Amino acid sequence: MNEDELHDLLKQKYGFDHFRAGQLEVIQQLLAGQDVLAVLPTGTGKSLIYQLVGSVVPGLVVVVSPLISLMQDQVARLNYQGEKRVAALTSQLDFGARQHLLNHLQSIKYLFISPEMLSQDAVMTALKLVPLALFVVDEVHCISTWGPDFRPDYRSLGALRADLGQPRTLMLTATATKRVRQDILRQLRVPDAHQILHSVNRPNIYLAVASLSDEAAKRVRLQQLVTTVAGPVIVYFSSKRQTDLIAEWLRDQTGLRVAAYHAGLSTEDRFKIQQQFMAGDLDVICATSAFGMGINKADIRMVIHYHLPTTLADYVQEIGRAGRDGQPSLAVILYVPGDEALVRNLNELTAATPNEIEQDYQRFIRRQEPTDEVSQVLQYYWQHHATVAEVTVLFATRTEAKERELRELLRYVTSTTCRRAVMLSYFDEVAPAHDAACCQLDGEPFPLETLGLIRTVAAVTSQASDWEKALARLFLPNS
Amino acid sequence: MFSDYVLFLFATQPRRAKGIFNVLRGRRTVSTLFAGLTYGCLDQLDSWHGVPLEKFIATAAQLERAGDLVSPSPGYYQLTAQGATRQQTQRALRYQPVAMHVFQTTDVRRFAALSQLALQVVSEAAHRENRYYPVTTDPGVQAIVKAWFRRFHGPTLGQTIYEGLQAFLASLPDELAQIFVQSLTGYQFPGQTDAQLATTFKRSPVEMLVIRRDLTCRWIIWLGQHQTDPLWALLAPLVKASPVSSSAQRTFQDFLQAGDLEMISNRRHLKLSTVREHLLEVAILTPDFPFDRLLTKTVSQQLTTIFTHQPVLTSWQFAQVQAVMPQLDFFYFRLFQIMRCQHERG
Numbered sequence: 145m146n147e148d149e150l151h152d153l154l155k156q157k158y159g160f161d162h163f164r165a166g167q168l169e170v171i172q173q174l175l176a177g178q179d180v181l182a183v184l185p186t187g188t189g190k191s192l193i194y195q196l197v198g199s200v201v202p203g204l205v206v207v208v209s210p211l212i213s214l215m216q217d218q219v220a221r222l223n224y225q226g227e228k229r230v231a232a233l234t235s236q237l238d239f240g241a242r243q244h245l246l247n248h249l250q251s252i253k254y255l256f257i258s259p260e261m262l263s264q265d266a267v268m269t270a271l272k273l274v275p276l277a278l279f280v281v282d283e284v285h286c287i288s289t290w291g292p293d294f295r296p297d298y299r300s301l302g303a304l305r306a307d308l309g310q311p312r313t314l315m316l317t318a319t320a321t322k323r324v325r326q327d328i329l330r331q332l333r334v335p336d337a338h339q340i341l342h343s344v345n346r347p348n349i350y351l352a353v354a355s356l357s358d359e360a361a362k363r364v365r366l367q368q369l370v371t372t373v374a375g376p377v378i379v380y381f382s383s384k385r386q387t388d389l390i391a392e393w394l395r396d397q398t399g400l401r402v403a404a405y406h407a408g409l410s411t412e413d414r415f416k417i418q419q420q421f422m423a424g425d426l427d428v429i430c431a432t433s434a435f436g437m438g439i440n441k442a443d444i445r446m447v448i449h450y451h452l453p454t455t456l457a458d459y460v461q462e463i464g465r466a467g468r469d470g471q472p473s474l475a476v477i478l479y480v481p482g483d484e485a486l487v488r489n490l491n492e493l494t495a496a497t498p499n500e501i502e503q504d505y506q507r508f509i510r511r512q513e514p515t516d517e518v519s520q521v522l523q524y525y526w527q528h529h530a531t532v533a534e535v536t537v538l539f540a541t542r543t544e545a546k547e548r549e550l551r552e553l554l555r556y557v558t559s560t561t562c563r564r565a566v567m568l569s570y571f572d573e574v575a576p577a578h579d580a581a582c583c584q585l586d587g588e589p590f591p592l593e594t595l596g597l598i599r600t601v602a603a604v605t606s607q608a609s610d611w612e613k614a615l616a617r618l619f620l621p622n623s
Numbered sequence: 624m625f626s627d628y629v630l631f632l633f634a635t636q637p638r639r640a641k642g643i644f645n646v647l648r649g650r651r652t653v654s655t656l657f658a659g660l661t662y663g664c665l666d667q668l669d670s671w672h673g674v675p676l677e678k679f680i681a682t683a684a685q686l687e688r689a690g691d692l693v694s695p696s697p698g699y700y701q702l703t704a705q706g707a708t709r710q711q712t713q714r715a716l717r718y719q720p721v722a723m724h725v726f727q728t729t730d731v732r733r734f735a736a737l738s739q740l741a742l743q744v745v746s747e748a749a750h751r752e753n754r755y756y757p758v759t760t761d762p763g764v765q766a767i768v769k770a771w772f773r774r775f776h777g778p779t780l781g782q783t784i785y786e787g788l789q790a791f792l793a794s795l796p797d798e799l800a801q802i803f804v805q806s807l808t809g810y811q812f813p814g815q816t817d818a819q820l821a822t823t824f825k826r827s828p829v830e831m832l833v834i835r836r837d838l839t840c841r842w843i844i845w846l847g848q849h850q851t852d853p854l855w856a857l858l859a860p861l862v863k864a865s866p867v868s869s870s871a872q873r874t875f876q877d878f879l880q881a882g883d884l885e886m887i888s889n890r891r892h893l894k895l896s897t898v899r900e901h902l903l904e905v906a907i908l909t910p911d912f913p914f915d916r917l918l919t920k921t922v923s924q925q926l927t928t929i930f931t932h933q934p935v936l937t938s939w940q941f942a943q944v945q946a947v948m949p950q951l952d953f954f955y956f957r958l959f960q961i962m963r964c965q966h967e968r969g
C-alpha cells in the first residue's frame with residue numbers, strides 16, 4: 145500500500161484528513177513486515193495504528209494490555225467506531241464465556257488480553273490455530289525492571305511471542321528512556337525492531353509547581369485554581385479516600401460540578417462519570433491515576449496533582465491528558481515539603497528485603513498460599529523457577545530504580561530553573577529555549593491572561609426536574 | 624447509612640445475627656432460610672447480595688458500641704431501649720423498600736444490567752444515533768440485548784417504551800419517578816450516579832442504593848403485570864415460578880407422587896438427609912406446604928404438648944423433644960417448627 149492509499153483509508157474508515165505525528169511512519173514499517181517499537185506521546189491515537197494495520201492485513205490482531213479497565217475502554221471505543229469483532233479476554237469472563245471466545249477466535253478481529261491470560265495453555269493453543277495479523281504490546285515499558293511501572297507477568301511475553309511463531313510485533317509506549325527501550329528489545333527478543341521515537345514534550349502545556357506550607361494551604365490553593373483558571377479540570381490524588389473527601393469539599397465550597405472517579409466505583413458509575421465529563425456536564429473530576437487511561441477529551445485545560453505522581457514518566461502521561469486540542473493548558477503540582485514520604489510509603493508496599501524474600505521462598509516450598517501483594521509477585525518468580533539470589537538482585541534493582549525515579553521527580557518539583565528542561569532531560573531530550581509560555585519560574589505569577597486561561601463563568605444549566613419531560617427527551621425524537 | 628438498615632433487622636427479642644445477615648446475602652442453606660422465616664425477613668432474601676458477612680458483623684458490633692444493640696449470648700443481638708427508639712425514628716426517616724421479595728424469584732441484578740443497556744439502545748435508536756459508548760461492555764449482556772433489539776426494533780419502539788415507563792412511573796411517588804429517570808442512560812444523557820442522586824435528593828448514598836434496588840423490583844412487578852411490554856421479553860427468562868431451588872422442587876414433586884422419602888432417596892441417588900433438607904426448604908418457602916403428609920396427628924400432638932408453655936418458638940430446644948421422644952428425628956421437629964411459624968404468619 146502506498147501513502148495515498150493509506151490516506152484514503154484513513155479518510156474513509158476514520159474520517160480524518162491527516163495522520164498524527166508518527167502514525168504513518170509506524171504503519172508503513174509494520175506493513176513492510178518490520179517489528180516496531182513506537183514511543184508516541186499520549187493522545188497520538190496509538191490504537192488507530194493497529195486498527196488500520198488490522199484492516200489491511202488478514203488475521204487476528206492480539207493486543208496485550210496491562211489493565212482490565214484499559215481493555216474495556218478500548219473495546220468500548222472500537223465498538224463506538226462501528227467495529228463489532230472485538231473481544232477482551234480477561235479474568236472477569238467466566239469459564240463458559242472464555243471457552244466460547246476461544247472456540248470462535250476466527251470471528252474476532254481484535255483480541256485484547258492480559259499477559260497473565262495469554263500465558264495459559266488453552267489460550268496459546270487456540271491462538272496458534274488462527275493466523276495473526278499483528279501482535280501488539282501496549283504500555284510495553286511495563287516489561288522493564290528499570291521502568292516505572294514494571295509488571296512481572298510482562299516478562300513472559302518474549303517467550304510467548306516466540307512460541308506464537310514470532311508474529312509481526314508492535315510495541316507501544318508513551319514514555320521510555322533509552323535504558324528502558326534497550327531493555328524492552330532484549331526482553332521481547334526483537335533486537336532488530338525499528339524504533340520510532342517522538343518527543344514527549346507538549347509545548348502547549350504550561351508547567352508549574354505550587355510549593356505550599358501545609359495541607360490547609362494546599363486546599364486553599366486548589367480551590368483558588370479551579371475557580372480562577374479555565375476548565376475542564378482533572379485533579380489527581382494518590383488515594384481513593386482523599387479523592388472522595390476533597391471532591392465533596394470542593395463541591396460544597398465552590399458550587400462547581402465536581403465528581404470523584406476511582407477504582408472503587410461500580411462500572412456503571414465509572415461509565416456515567418466519564419460520559420458526563422466528556423459531555424461537558426462536569427467542571428472538575430477528582431481522580432486516582434486509574435482515571436483517564438481511556439479518556440479522550442480534547443479540551444481539558446488544567447491537570448492538577450494534589451499528591452505527587454509516582455514518577456516523572458507517570459506525570460508526563462497524566463498531564464498529557466490536557467490540551468489535546470493543541471490549545472494552551474496548565475499542569476500544576478501542589479507540593480508540601482515532605483509529600484515524597486507518601487510516594488516512599490507506596491514504593492515500600494511493593495518492596496521486600498533479602499530476608500523477606502528468603503522467607504517467602506520457604507513459604508512457597510511449604511506450598512502455602514501467598515500472604516500479601518508482595519508475596520503474590522514473588523509467587524510468580526518461584527513458579528517460574530527463579531532462585532532466591534536472582535530475585536533478591538531483581539528486587540534490589542527495583543528499589544534502586546524507584547528511589548532514582550523519586551529523585552528525578554523531586555529534581556523537577558524543586559527546580560529553580562526551567563522545569564521543561566529538567567523534565568525532558570529525564571527522557572534524554574533537549575528542551576527548546578524557555579519563554580513566558582513554557583513554565584513557571586520561582587516567584588513568577590501564572591501568565592493566565594497571556595495563555596488565555598482565565599476562567600469565564602459559564603452558566604450552569606440546571607437539570608430539569610420534570611421526569612416526564614426528561615423521559616420524553618430520551619425516547620421521543622421530537623420533544 | 625448502612626448501620627440504619629442493619630438496625631432495622633433486629634428486635635427486642637434476641638436474634639441470631641449471622642442467620643439474618645446470610646438471608647440478606649442470599650445464602651440458601653436450610654438453617655439460613657429457617658432464620659429468615661422465624662425472624663420474618665425472608666422477603667429480603669438475597670437483597671444485599673455481595674456484601675461481605677464481615678461488614679455486617681462489624682456494623683452490628685458498631686451498633687453495640689453505640690448502645691443500640693446488646694448481645695445476650697454470643698452471636699445473638701437484641702435492641703436496647705435506646706436502640707428501639709432509634710429504630711423507630713430512623714424507620715420514619717429512611718426509605719423503606721416494599722418490593723425486595725422479588726429477589727426470591729428473579730435475577731434482579733441481571734435484569735438491571737440488561738434493561739439499562741436496552742433502554743440506552745432504544746433511546747439512541749429513537750434519535751437515529753449509532754455512534755455511542757455502550758453503558759456496558761459485558762459481551763453476554765450485549766449479545767442478549769442485541770438479539771432483543773433485533774426482534775423488537777421498529778419506528779415505534781421508542782414510543783412504546785416511553786409509554787410503558789410513563790405508565791409505570793406515574794404509579795410512583797414523584798421523588799421515585801425522578802430518581803428512576805435521572806439514573807437512566809440514553810441519548811445525550813449519561814445519567815446520574817447513586818452518589819450524585821443522593822446529593823440531589825438529600826438521601827444517604829446507601830439509601831439511594833436501596834431506593835434504586837427497590838425501584839428495579841417495583842418495575843419488575845409492573846412488567847409482570849404488563850407482559851405485552853417489549854421489556855417483558857428481556858425479563859421473562861430471569862423469572863422463576865417459585866423461590867424454591869430446582870433440585871428441591873424436583874424432590875418435592877417426587878414426594879407429592881410417591882410420598883416415601885427412602886424411595887425418592889434411592890431413585891434420585893440422593894442421601895436421605897439431602898431429601899429431607901430439600902423438603903424443609905420447600906416447607907419454609909411454601910406457606911401452604913402439606914405438613915400433615917409428613918407429620919402424623921400423634922407426633923404433632925406430642926410436640927404441641929411439649930411446648931405448650933413456650934410461645935416463642937425460637938426458644939424451643941431439640942433436647943426437650945429427645946427427652947420425651949428419643950426415637951424422633953430432628954427433621955420432624957424442625958418441620959413442626961416451620962409449620963407453627965407458617966401458621967402464625969399466615
Ligand SMILES: [Zn+2]
Pocket residue numbers: 561562563564565578579582583584
Ligand atoms: Zn521553562
